[in-house]
Amino acid sequence: MNSADQHDRPQDRHIGDLIRDARNLSASEVEQVLRYQRERGVRFGEAAVALGLASPEDVLNALAQQFHYPLATAARRDASPELVTLTQPFSVQAEAVRAVRSQVTMRWNKPDAQRQALAVISPASGDGKTYFAANLAVSLAQLGGRTLLVDADLRSPRQHEVFGVSNSAGLSTLLSGRAEHQVIQPVEGVAGLFVLPCGPIPPNPLELIERPAFGLLVRELASKFDHVVIDTAAAALGADACVVAARCGAALVLTRKHENKVVALQDLVASLAGSTVQFVGAVVNEFTS
Structure with a gap:
């Protein structure tokens, strides 16, 4: 040059x-x-x-x-208002996500350890997992390298709506052996960020997650991307979140202020007792509607 x-x-x-x-x-x-x-x-x-x-x-x-x-265009701001780390990079919410990112990266995927995916889990629906996982993925991509966000909420997925990508195929079609084309999609305007949407909602979400194919897929993705963040279904809806966390090897617990009961959070953490899951931290969502 x-x-x-x-x-x-x-x-x-x-x-x-x-x-x-x-x-x-x-x-x-x-x-x-x-x-x-x-x-x-x-x-x-x-x-x-x-x-x-x-x-x-x-x-x-x-x-x-x-x-x-990466700074969002006006069109992106209108289409993806939940992506505050991209659309409002100097807001209080974006700064909070970056602060969590700093803490997470110090505890997760240390240089001398095998690379792991990170499951974002919480007790109930409406805790803010989708919002947080999406913004954490954007903030990780902003550090450089390749980041993948996987929507493993096979019950009520929303990441395709947040990022404005197609959901005609995704994780569910991969796990059921029906994926006929590339299902990992790049995010426009954010270099190095990719999304694997849920795909069509299956009638047997827990069974798909429990299949060996999911664990193999997670390990393969973790080896190909610098960071893999996985959104999950609420623990109250089934054992999906715990199974995903176990396959990932690392988990971050999200709880919502004035909404979650302490016992629900304790039950979620206890359900992973005895497993090899590394808890990298807990985040309190202080947003109140």
């Missing part, structure tokens, strides 16, 4: 250049921004916004290009 090519890379360009090109600013408008910047001692982006020559979104887009940080 020659020096000219390097200079053309977004991360090597000044934010002013990126904003100028995005807004098609004239030379006189750029000079106006620079003069405002010098007089008030602010950044180029702040000056451009103050003068009405750029929007805050223009500044965020330029920063995202410089730092290789």
Whole structure:
């Protein structure tokens, strides 16, 4: 790569250049921004916004290009409002997910250990597993590498809705031996993130999860991706979550403030006693409707 090519890379360009090109600013408008910047001692982006020559979104887009940080388009924000780590990267919710990510990565998939998938489990429906698993997967992908989100909730799957991908085939068709084409789908706008949706809801969800094929699939996926996050059905609906956690080898427990009873959480943890599942932590969802 020659020096000219390097200079053309977004991360090597000044934010002013990126904003100028995005807004098609004239030379006189750029000079106006620079003069405002010098007089008030602010950044180029702040000056451009103050003068009405750029929007805050223009500044965020330029920063995202410089730092290789995926930022959702307006269309993605409208289609996937639950993906706060992508659509609202500087929100309190996104910061909370990133804080959990930091704690999880310190405990999960240590360099000297065999790579494992991570099951997100909780006692009841409505605890926020789908929301949390989706945003955790996005935040892991933002670190670089390849991340896969698997929807193993074969009772009431929603990840295909969250990410806007097809659910005509997925985990259920793989486990039943009916998958005729590639079922792992890349997520548009997030480099390195892939989703394996549930597929058609089967009449025998627990039996599919208990088959040896699921354990083999999980191990294969864990060997091919840097991170594999698996969404699960609520423990109150059956033993699915515990079986998935056992096949993954690692689990993160989610509970909802003022909603879950302590005994339900204790029962969920106790149901995995004696297994080799590593609990990497517990998350309290403080959202109240």
